[in-house]
Amino acid sequence: MGHDWYLVRCKCGHSFGHRKGTKAKCTICGSNEVTNVQQFSDSRSLANAVSDANLPKELAKELSSRLESKSAIEENRQQGPVSIRERVRGTLRSATDDQGVLRISAIRRELDSAGLDAESWESIIGGAELEGILVRCSNDSWRWV
Numbered sequence: 001m002g003h004d005w006y007l008v009r010c011k012c013g014h015s016f017g018h019r020k021g022t023k024a025k026c027t028i029c030g031s032n033e034v035t036n037v038q039q040f041s042d043s044r045s046l047a048n049a050v051s052d053a054n055l056p057k058e059l060a061k062e063l064s065s066r067l068e069s070k071s072a073i074e075e076n077r078q079q080g081p082v083s084i085r086e087r088v089r090g091t092l093r094s095a096t097d098d099q100g101v102l103r104i105s106a107i108r109r110e111l112d113s114a115g116l117d118a119e120s121w122e123s124i125i126g127g128a129e130l131e132g133i134l135v136r137c138s139n140d141s142w143r144w145v
């Protein structure tokens, strides 16, 4: 049995299986600009590889956005502590609802869309409490002082 099966990746990022001798065409975008990633001797291993290649896409996306957040934070650090602070404040302001209340979910969402690490909300809120700009009003919400 030869290595007749290929795992290929399209330029759009979609991975799919392809049999030697046939024309590889992306099942998502229809492009045939594909790169061979790996060869397999049977269709079953190929099928596993294909689902492996496509399933963790969300995870990979999350990971890469996390990395981007980290580099964004790093960039800000290089610009000086004021700009990140201003950025965080801006984020907290956009996370404030009509009642002037900030909730964890909104804070995380805004941090995320600002390219900041959403997981750092706790230290951000903690810092804001220490600075006396926010005061906790329930388990998961804060108000501006």
Ligand SMILES: [Zn+2]
Pocket: 010, 011, 012, 013, 014, 026, 027, 028, 029, 030, 031
């Ligand atoms: Zn494609």
